[in-house]
Amino acid sequence: MSNQEKGFPISHIVGFLLSITFTVVALLVALKTDLPKTTIMFVIGGLAVLQAGLQLIMFMHLNEGKDNYSKIIHTVYAIFMAVVIVIGSIWVVTAGHSIH
Template sequence: MAQHNAPAAHGAHDSHDSHAGHDTHASFKSYAIGFILAVILTVIPFKLVMDGSMDKGTILWIILGMAAVQILVHLKYFLHLDTSSEQRSNVIALLFTALILVIVVAGSLWIMHNLNANMMVM
């Protein structure tokens, strides 16, 4: 009876090994690409601020744009989030977190604006 279970156990490991070969885990190449992109997306705004040759409003928009791109780089290359079915629950959790943050920040700004408007009555 023990001999009958041995091939089945071996077959189970084979199917597990083929799943382990799926590209869900990080590689050195992935981390290196992410690191290089993150450095580039940090150095460019830093250089623009240090030069000071552009309009401050333009620099601010460039910094915000590069920050948004850098968030995407971190999500893809370091956190390995993508649109695959294995990552669906992680992506949903991330989107829910972003929604809660937007609600908290927008609500806080709205409250502070109304407090400022109501306290400045003369």
């Protein structure tokens, strides 16, 4: 066990507080601003990407340990699959509406 594992998990607390902050900011932007809907969606999407990156680093320990090349390959593949699923879902939903 390293010294960091034995001590107070300050990085986990900072990561948790940042995650809460990103979520609250997204909520406030969505509910309390008069920005155009497109802008709100981009802000929420940007905050979601930041939060995902934060959680990969702080909680999934992506930057720790050996074999970082393998971790990067798996992470890129997971991101690719998530993008394909989201874009495919949007495509299927919008294609269904254009049939009428």
